[in-house]
Amino acid sequence: MTAAFSVSGLGKRYPHFELHDIDLALAEGEIMGLVGVNGAGKTTLLRILAGISSPDSGTVEVLGHSLPREQVAAKRQLGFASEDMRLYRKRSLRWHMDLIARAYPDWDESYAGILLKRFALRAEQLLDGFSHGQRVKALLLLNLARRPRLLLLDEPTTGLDPVARVEVLEALSDVLRDGDRSVVFSSHNTHDIEQLADTITFLHEGRMLASCDKESFIDRWRRMVCQGDWTPDLAHWPQIAALRRSGSVLELKIRDFSDDLAGRLKGQGLDVRTVHPMSLEDIFITTVRAGETA
Amino acid sequence: MNRFDINVPLVKLLVAKDWQLFEKQLALYVAGGIVALCLLGMAQRWSFYVGSLVLIIVLVSTACFAISNSLIVERKERTLAFVMSLPVTPMDFHVAKLIGNLVTFGVPFLIIAGGAIAVVLLTPLPDGLVVYGLLIFGYIFLAYCVSLSIATVVESEGWNTFAMISSMVLINPFMMVLGQIPSIADNISRDAVVWTTPAVAILAVQVVVGIGVLAYTTIAHCRKPTFY
Amino acid sequence: MQSNQRLHSMDNLRALAMLAGVFFHAALAYSPIAQAFFPTADRSNSAWVDLPIWFLHLFRMPLFFVVAGFFTALQVQRKGIGGMLRSRWVRVGIPFLLFLPIVHMAISADTLHAARTVAHPSPLLGFIRDLLAMGPLPSMPPGTGHLWFLYYLLLFCVLTWVARALGPGGLMARLAAVPPLWLLVGMPLIVLPSLAAMPVPHPAPESLLPQFWAIGYFGAFFLLGAVIQQHPLLIERMQRHVVWLLPASLVLYATFVWILDGSGRVATLSAGHLFLAFLEATISVWMTVACVALGRMLLERSNRVMRYLAGASYWIYLAHLPVLLAIQYRLMDLPWHWSAKLALSIVATLALCVLAFELLVQRTVLRRLVGTSRHDNSPEGLVGFAPP
Numbered sequence: 006m007t008a009a010f011s012v013s014g015l016g017k018r019y020p021h022f023e024l025h026d027i028d029l030a031l032a033e034g035e036i037m038g039l040v041g042v043n044g045a046g047k048t049t050l051l052r053i054l055a056g057i058s059s060p061d062s063g064t065v066e067v068l069g070h071s072l073p074r075e076q077v078a079a080k081r082q083l084g085f086a087s088e089d090m091r092l093y094r095k096r097s098l099r100w101h102m103d104l105i106a107r108a109y110p111d112w113d114e115s116y117a118g119i120l121l122k123r124f125a126l127r128a129e130q131l132l133d134g135f136s137h138g139q140r141v142k143a144l145l146l147l148n149l150a151r152r153p154r155l156l157l158l159d160e161p162t163t164g165l166d167p168v169a170r171v172e173v174l175e176a177l178s179d180v181l182r183d184g185d186r187s188v189v190f191s192s193h194n195t196h197d198i199e200q201l202a203d204t205i206t207f208l209h210e211g212r213m214l215a216s217c218d219k220e221s222f223i224d225r226w227r228r229m230v231c232q233g234d235w236t237p238d239l240a241h242w243p244q245i246a247a248l249r250r251s252g253s254v255l256e257l258k259i260r261d262f263s264d265d266l267a268g269r270l271k272g273q274g275l276d277v278r279t280v281h282p283m284s285l286e287d288i289f290i291t292t293v294r295a296g297e298t299a
Numbered sequence: 300m301n302r303f304d305i306n307v308p309l310v311k312l313l314v315a316k317d318w319q320l321f322e323k324q325l326a327l328y329v330a331g332g333i334v335a336l337c338l339l340g341m342a343q344r345w346s347f348y349v350g351s352l353v354l355i356i357v358l359v360s361t362a363c364f365a366i367s368n369s370l371i372v373e374r375k376e377r378t379l380a381f382v383m384s385l386p387v388t389p390m391d392f393h394v395a396k397l398i399g400n401l402v403t404f405g406v407p408f409l410i411i412a413g414g415a416i417a418v419v420l421l422t423p424l425p426d427g428l429v430v431y432g433l434l435i436f437g438y439i440f441l442a443y444c445v446s447l448s449i450a451t452v453v454e455s456e457g458w459n460t461f462a463m464i465s466s467m468v469l470i471n472p473f474m475m476v477l478g479q480i481p482s483i484a485d486n487i488s489r490d491a492v493v494w495t496t497p498a499v500a501i502l503a504v505q506v507v508v509g510i511g512v513l514a515y516t517t518i519a520h521c522r523k524p525t526f527y
Numbered sequence: 528m529q530s531n532q533r534l535h536s537m538d539n540l541r542a543l544a545m546l547a548g549v550f551f552h553a554a555l556a557y558s559p560i561a562q563a564f565f566p567t568a569d570r571s572n573s574a575w576v577d578l579p580i581w582f583l584h585l586f587r588m589p590l591f592f593v594v595a596g597f598f599t600a601l602q603v604q605r606k607g608i609g610g611m612l613r614s615r616w617v618r619v620g621i622p623f624l625l626f627l628p629i630v631h632m633a634i635s636a637d638t639l640h641a642a643r644t645v646a647h648p649s650p651l652l653g654f655i656r657d658l659l660a661m662g663p664l665p666s667m668p669p670g671t672g673h674l675w676f677l678y679y680l681l682l683f684c685v686l687t688w689v690a691r692a693l694g695p696g697g698l699m700a701r702l703a704a705v706p707p708l709w710l711l712v713g714m715p716l717i718v719l720p721s722l723a724a725m726p727v728p729h730p731a732p733e734s735l736l737p738q739f740w741a742i743g744y745f746g747a748f749f750l751l752g753a754v755i756q757q758h759p760l761l762i763e764r765m766q767r768h769v770v771w772l773l774p775a776s777l778v779l780y781a782t783f784v785w786i787l788d789g790s791g792r793v794a795t796l797s798a799g800h801l802f803l804a805f806l807e808a809t810i811s812v813w814m815t816v817a818c819v820a821l822g823r824m825l826l827e828r829s830n831r832v833m834r835y836l837a838g839a840s841y842w843i844y845l846a847h848l849p850v851l852l853a854i855q856y857r858l859m860d861l862p863w864h865w866s867a868k869l870a871l872s873i874v875a876t877l878a879l880c881v882l883a884f885e886l887l888v889q890r891t892v893l894r895r896l897v898g899t900s901r902h903d904n905s906p907e908g909l910v911g912f913a914p915p
Binding site for chain 2: 052055056057058059073074076077078080081083085086087089090091092093094095096100104107108109
């Protein structure tokens with residue numbers, strides 16, 4: 006299977022921020038969610054993938070094009086929308102659609118018409134009168150109707166009110182499934198990522214903490230509540246990512262969970278009471294904290 | 300892909316986009332220019348002064364407007380990110396802005412400058428005004444090139460506004476300085492075009508420096524592999 | 528098809544206005560009022576010539592501008608504002624720049640030759656002869672000459688863009704909705720200040736710099752043409768007023784002539800001058816409207832001769848003046864009656880211009896600029912300078 010993108014040894018330095026040595030790839034047709042708090046490096050990574058920013062070190066290949074050298078060829082097959090991207094206020098959505106249609110030969114006018122209806126947007130309305138949610142949908146429309154092979158979305162749901170957020174997510178999940186395009190989208194909201202992504206990548210302070218498909222992510226992590234005494238030996242177990250004590254009750258966050266773990270803990274004097282799968286948010290927070298202490 | 304390769308259809312598209320965005324203001328300046336020419340055409344002393352003043356105001360505002368709308372506002376309104384996502388290199392973008400500016404400022408500038416010189420030569424006004432007039436137009440050209448280059452390179456809106464306003468406002472002291480140079484000032488009221496060494500030197504500096512800074516920013520953009 | 532029918536009347540009006548132009552310029556040579564300034568002013572002249580030509584002078588060019596405004600609006604409708612400006616550049620801008628020096632040089636050379644050789648020179652030729660005797664001629668500020676129409680047409684096309692970019696939407700509709708009587712009363716008042724600023728009869732705005740008065744005066748008619756194109760009902764509503772517009776204009780003109788008293792001189796800024804300007808403005812508007820309305824009633828048919836003349840009118844307009852002056856310089860010393868000279872100069876001018884149209888324009892690259900496509904009945908083919 007060809008890669009939608011692959012980066013290796015990617016680094017980018019800014020005065021107050023640095024992206025460190027990222028190795029990452031996405032198979033075509035997959036949806037990747039980038040999770041990270043503000044300043045984690047999501048935007049920097051997406052800008053590099055979009056051909057807008059160039060790395061200081063490492064190599065970037067997007068849809069078979071080496072960046073930044075072949076940025077124009079790559080950009081022709083890309084869609085990129087970011088949270089800080091604005092459209093022209095005094096112009097209608099129609100005007101923007103015409104502009105994009107002239108810039109991208111693959112523009113699909115009939116699909117644009119379908120998306121207009123799907124997103125309940127009026128093409129002749131000036132962008133000035135659009136709500137934030139409508140602006141995001143307009144940007145999505147402009148990106149989707151150009152039929153990109155790779156869609157890069159930077160924080161598409163940030164700043165939306167709950168209703169608009171759900172609308173955008175529903176619309177996204179509808180349209181993302183109706184083709185074989187690859188998507189990378191970032192969010193600091195893990196629920197959004199959980200809802201849409203096949204593959205999840207954690208970024209924190211410019212480093213990649215983890216990246217794998219959603220099922221194995223969820224599958225590998227567990228929250229275990231045990232009864233017993235904590236022994237210092239346990240601190241060296243690589244599976245235990247976090248520990249919280251309350252009297253003789255211990256709450257463990259487990260990475261790389263395996264069925265024999267309960268038995269091994271019992272051997273250490275811990276009686277496992279409950280084992281629960283963890284939410285992505287919980288996994289993310291645990292990973293970040295474990296990464297920090299590591 | 301060579302960095303000097305230009306994506307011509309996209310550059311055209313960007314120029315057309317800017318034209319559509321700024322058409323209204325541009326129309327306003329053209330209307331102002333026509334009013335100024337009509338005032339000059341009344342062949343009255345007062346209308347000549349008012350007309351010249353309106354012409355200079357129109358030129359200076361066109362200069363500021365062209366730079367501000369094409370570069371500064373795009374940054375401020377965050378539509379720049381949208382443009383950068385299109386299949387263009389920083390060089391394409393720079394060339395499109397340069398062409399757009401040449402159209403929005405260059406064309407009115409040349410018409411107005413040429414028209415003003417023609418008026419001086421074809422009417423009873425002393426022909427010595429030609430040199431003085433060309434030096435003033437040369438100054439506006441230089442101020443424009445410098446402001447445009449700064450706006451291309453520097454992202455801060457404050458600095459850009461400062462550069463634009465200060466360079467244009469300095470036209471007054473510049474005119475006063477010209478008045479202090481005897482070989483220029485003394486020839487203004489003569490009915491002959493007299494090119495003295497200081498006049499030629501000032502004009503040459505204006506033209507060379509103006510074109511030089513624009514060329515420098517263009518070369519700087521060739522070196523930039525991407526926008527950021 | 529209705530718009531094509533209307534096209535015929537506009538084309539026919541253009542051909543007639545062009546013929547009126549040739550007649551007007553030819554007749555100036557035999558007008559006592561024009562004696563002082565027209566280079567071919569003839570010994571044989573008559574006040575009877577003044578009567579029709581100064582009447583014609585008041586609506587001939589306004590009619591041209593109505594036609595031009597009409598076709599400009601049509602072109603904007605069909606090709607968009609950019610398409611209109613591009614085609615105007617080819618059909619008006621380039622011919623203007625190309626023919627201005629040619630016409631200027633041709634007229635200057637022939638006039639200098641006439642000043643040296645004519646036995647009975649006009650006052651202007653005599654003046655030039657005196658100047659020549661004193662030494663080399665002082666340089667004159669160059670102007671647009673009789674090509675001023677093209678200059679203003681270009682200006683109005685640019686202003687059309689300005690108005691569309693800036694103007695409030697629906698302005699045309701609001702203008703078209705004005706009751707005809709209000710328009711017939713209001714429009715003269717709108718053009719009055721322009722005419723009041725000028726001597727009577729108003730000169731041609733031949734300066735290289737635009738003139739406020741000419742923009743105000745001719746621009747109003749250009750706008751009227753554009754409104755008529757957008758709202759054809761307007762001219763149909765005007766038609767029932769034709770019955771009184773013509774006689775009323777003639778009565779006003781009689782008053783105009785009576786006040787002017789053949790002298791052609793009334794001090795500007797006087798009450799008398801203001802009244803004359805008012806008469807001029809009213810006659811201008813009423814006669815122009817009457818011509819357009821009559822054209823709609825009588826000239827809707829496509830006639831081969833008229834279509835040919837309409838097609839050739841741009842070229843004839845460009846070329847007629849140097850040809851006419853060349854003929855009239857040669858008639859100056861002949862002891863003929865003014866009417867014979869007038870008739871001959873008109874017929875010969877038209878004949879030479881049509882011949883040149885066939886030989887120099889229709890068979891050469893000039894056809895794209897100022898000619899017409901032979902088999903094309905579309906407005907693009909038919910139109911000269913007023914249309915595309």
